[in-house]
Amino acid sequence: AQSVTQLGSHVSVSEGALVLLRCNYSSSVPPYLFWYVQYPNQGLQLLLKYTTGATLVKGINGFEAEFKKSETSFHLTKPSAHMSDAAEYFCAVSGGLDDYKLSFGAGTTVTVRA
Amino acid sequence: DTEVTQTPKHLVMGMTNKKSLKCEQHMGHRAMYWYKQKAKKPPELMFVYSYEKLSINESVPSRFSPECPNSSLLNLHLHALQPEDSALYLCASGRSGQFTDTQYFGPGTRLTVL
Numbered sequence: 016a017q018s019v020t021q022l023g024s025h026v027s028v029s030e031g032a033l034v035l036l037r038c039n040y041s042s043s044v045p046p047y048l049f050w051y052v053q054y055p056n057q058g059l060q061l062l063l064k065y066t067t068g069a070t071l072v073k074g075i076n077g078f079e080a081e082f083k084k085s086e087t088s089f090h091l092t093k094p095s096a097h098m099s100d101a102a103e104y105f106c107a108v109s110g111g112l113d114d115y116k117l118s119f120g121a122g123t124t125v126t127v128r129a
Numbered sequence: 130d131t132e133v134t135q136t137p138k139h140l141v142m143g144m145t146n147k148k149s150l151k152c153e154q155h156m157g158h159r160a161m162y163w164y165k166q167k168a169k170k171p172p173e174l175m176f177v178y179s180y181e182k183l184s185i186n187e188s189v190p191s192r193f194s195p196e197c198p199n200s201s202l203l204n205l206h207l208h209a210l211q212p213e214d215s216a217l218y219l220c221a222s223g224r225s226g227q228f229t230d231t232q233y234f235g236p237g238t239r240l241t242v243l
Contacts, residue, residue, distance in 0.1 A: 047229055058133075058219055059172070059234040066229065105171055109228040117232055119171035 017042045017108040019089075021120035029128045034078075034093040036123050038106035041087065047109040048089045049117070050080055054102045062104075065089060076100070101127045132156075133235035135220050141241045144210060150238045152203040152220030158233075160226030161203040163195060164219040166237070172219055178203060179226035210242045 022037040040046055047066050051059040063074025070082040080091045089106060106120040133154045142148050152161065160179045164172035177185035178197040192214075194206040203220055217237045223230035 049231070051234075056239070058135075058236040059221075061231060061233065064231055103169075109230075116174060122169070122171055124169075 017044075017046060017116075017118050019048075019106045019108050019118060019120040021104075021106050021123050023123055024121065025124045025126070027126045027128060028096045030098055031095050034091075034096045034100060034125065036091040036104050036106075036125070038080075038089045038091065038120060039087050040089060040106075040108045042108055048080075048082065049107040049109070050074065050078070050089075050091050051105045051107060051119075052076075052102050053105065053122075059105065062091070096125075096127050098127050098129065101125055133220055133222055133233050135218075135235040135238050137238060138236070139239045139241075141243065142207065142210065143243050144212075146210075147206070147208045149207065150205040150218055150220075150240075152205075152235055153201055154222040154233070154235075155201060156222060156233070157200075158222040158224050159200055160223040160230065161197060162221040162223070162232060163203070163205055164221065164234075166217040166219055176205075177226060184226065207240075210240075212242050215240055215242045 018041045020039045049064045050062040052062050053059050062078050063072045065072050065082045073079045078093045104123045107117050109117050136151045162177050163175040166172045174187050175189045176195045181197045192209045196204040219237045220235040221232040223232045
């Protein structure tokens with residue numbers, strides 16, 4: 016079965032500072048990896064996804080993530096935080112052929128200080 | 130257009146009421162999902178419909194009854210709910226229900242059971 020671990024349930028950054036959210040995955044097959052963002056009282060919005068190919072994936076709103084197979088990681092970064100980045104972020108891995116589920120991490124809450 | 134719509138946005142119901150949640154997508158997707166999300170937790174899968182057939186029921190209590198009238202519509206019928214069923218209910222759609230799909234989420238229905 017596939018699973019993800021998000022390191023740090025809460026991250027606080029200053030406006031303009033680097034945002035780094037950590038995600039490690041466990042998968043018995045080549046993984047499909049996703050980052051979703053959830054703003055307060057809203058649904059989940061896809062930020063970016065990794066399927067195959069280029070390991071550096073660019074997403075919306077200036078976010079990007081790098082797939083590192085050797086480290087089983089898929090960390091999310093943004094060079095300069097904006098107040099509007101305050102939200103809940105979920106890393107997720109999709110199952111293999113015998114596992115239909117999208118398995119989510121526990122989530123990381125990002126707050127941005129002015 | 131990657132929009133999934135859900136109605137109503139908020140719902141308050143008593144334990145003896147019968148109500149329904151509605152979800153709609155016009156992306157031509159053939160898989161639709163219901164998730165339940167408690168505060169500060171990741172979404173939990175409830176049901177999956179693939180090509181209008183119920184393919185997955187994650188051992189959800191029978192007081193939740195899903196229905197997929199056509200490939201664009203998904204309903205969740207609610208009856209005799211408990212206060213612990215209060216949560217954000219999210220609908221999602223995917224191209225075909227395969228693990229390679231990206232799931233697109235709606236904004237959710239905030240349900241309160243009194």
